Amino acid sequence: xxxxxxxxxxxxxxxxxxxxxxxxxxxxxxxxxxxxxxxxxxxxxxxxxxxxxxxxxxxxxxxxxxxxxxxxxxxxxxxxxxxxxxxxxxxxxxxxxxxxxxxxxxxxxxxxxxxxxxxxxxxxxxxxxxxxxxxxxxxxxxxxxxxxxxxxxxxxxxxxxxxxxxxxxxxxxxxxxxxxxxxxxxxxxxxxxxxxxxxxxxxxxxxxxxxxxxxxxxxxxxxxxxx
Amino acid sequence: xxxxxxxxxxxxxxxxxxxxxxxxxxxxxxxxxxxxxxxxxxxxxxxxxxxxxxxxxxxxxxxxxxxxxxxxxxxxxxxxxxxxxxxxxxxxxxxxxxxxxxxxxxxxxxxxxxxxxxxxxxxxxxxxxxxxxxxxxxxxxxxxxxxxxxxxxxxxxxxxxxxxxxxxxxxxxxxxxxxxxxxxxxxxxxxxxxxxxxxxxxxxxxxxxxxxxxxxxxxxxxxxxxx
DNA sequence: TAAAAAAGTTAGCCATGACTAACAAATTAA
DNA sequence: TTAATTTGTTAGTCATGGCTAACTTTTTTA
Numbered sequence: 148x149x150x151x152x153x154x155x156x157x158x159x160x161x162x163x164x165x166x167x168x169x170x171x172x173x174x175x176x177x178x179x180x181x182x183x184x185x186x187x188x189x190x191x192x193x194x195x196x197x198x199x200x201x202x203x204x205x206x207x208x209x210x211x212x213x214x215x216x217x218x219x220x221x222x223x224x225x226x227x228x229x230x231x232x233x234x235x236x237x238x239x240x241x242x243x244x245x246x247x248x249x250x251x252x253x254x255x256x257x258x259x260x261x262x263x264x265x266x267x268x269x270x271x272x273x274x275x276x277x278x279x280x281x282x283x284x285x286x287x288x289x290x291x292x293x294x295x296x297x298x299x300x301x302x303x304x305x306x307x308x309x310x311x312x313x314x315x316x317x318x319x320x321x322x323x324x325x326x327x328x329x330x331x332x333x334x335x336x337x338x339x340x341x342x343x344x345x346x347x348x349x350x351x352x353x354x355x356x357x358x359x360x361x362x363x364x365x366x367x368x369x370x371x372x373x374x
Numbered sequence: 375x376x377x378x379x380x381x382x383x384x385x386x387x388x389x390x391x392x393x394x395x396x397x398x399x400x401x402x403x404x405x406x407x408x409x410x411x412x413x414x415x416x417x418x419x420x421x422x423x424x425x426x427x428x429x430x431x432x433x434x435x436x437x438x439x440x441x442x443x444x445x446x447x448x449x450x451x452x453x454x455x456x457x458x459x460x461x462x463x464x465x466x467x468x469x470x471x472x473x474x475x476x477x478x479x480x481x482x483x484x485x486x487x488x489x490x491x492x493x494x495x496x497x498x499x500x501x502x503x504x505x506x507x508x509x510x511x512x513x514x515x516x517x518x519x520x521x522x523x524x525x526x527x528x529x530x531x532x533x534x535x536x537x538x539x540x541x542x543x544x545x546x547x548x549x550x551x552x553x554x555x556x557x558x559x560x561x562x563x564x565x566x567x568x569x570x571x572x573x574x575x576x577x578x579x580x581x582x583x584x585x586x587x588x589x590x591x592x593x594x595x596x597x598x599x600x601x
Numbered sequence: 602t603a604a605a606a607a608a609g610t611t612a613g614c615c616a617t618g619a620c621t622a623a624c625a626a627a628t629t630a631a
Numbered sequence: 632t633t634a635a636t637t638t639g640t641t642a643g644t645c646a647t648g649g650c651t652a653a654c655t656t657t658t659t660t661a
Contacts, residue, residue: 270472
């Protein structure tokens, strides 16, 4: 039997669902991911999600019991990791070689990650000399599927007085990324938490000699390493 | 009114049909292109083609009368030229930077040409320093849509004794391209037509000190400049 | 020029992947 | 512990873009 080891005959939609589920399960380290949660994340109806999950279960990429939590099989995870690898390599290419800015890379990478060719992505990796991180500071999985998920500490989780370093940001929103650049934050910036306001959870931070007040929502999307 | 000048809200299928029609009409310089011909070229049923043509007519990309020949509007042609530009730029990138061979580039470029981003393709163009030709010798349309269709002379159209230079090849078939490389032909190769056999139209050619006999079908896909 | 062949069209079907509306199960709160 | 709320499921609809089969128009050819 010709074990073609993943000809990857998945539709764009199937890939989107698997990647989204992986991100909720692994990257966000959730205890339980449910149908509606996945639907909301993908901005589709719960009915659509239910439908697709059924399909992915028959293909053995997803496991779940009726009314139970969603989980990925090893095969499902592997597909998701490959998508994340592709996404981040393309982002890196766009940023480093094609003059794309921080906030422009995501949208195009969302399209490019669905291009089917192992050679393409491995050669792109080689061409860029095997980068470790994408422009947002996220680790890029290797061609062997090695991928260390670094537990993420959000800026919002820190207490007053804490000093940290910006290591990565959520790349999902153009407006968010623009704002990050605008106020002068960048990867590796050192940030001091000056004050956490109780009533609205907004945070006063200091970095590069400037002081800004950011919302809780903003701080949820900024990932840091405590110094 | 925000004239977004082509947000390019076309599906992959719509793009495929427009590009195919352009190639039949312009590149092959056909007097008449019909529904079934387009269907055969795209390897879909005549019914599917009929359906899509209707849709493209309502969108003003295609013009035709019932039972009449198919034609592209200026808008339809412009879309096709942009697709050809994208296809050839990606082929060039894969060939020159990612170690893809002559026969490997087409399949992946077929996917990449559908990625929607003006910035992506113009930056890729700049990154490669505005190449004029793709790896198969075809001219690459500019970002302004300038595209000179060079009338193609096929090797099969030459008479005995003619001497010519290989300027481009049809990139549609992997097997064909492999065979071209295998026998030692490359862009700019000088070819002498030694003999045209009447009964099966096969052609005996000489190049780089080797002599080969090729079929009519082969010679139809080799484009030359007479010296 | 009439019959045969080719080309084009239409009707009706299918799969994919969205959707809404209605309903069922599980969880949370009173 | 029952009621309310949230979560999950099902049924049925829609658009896209394929398909086959049957039919019509045009073109070819005998």
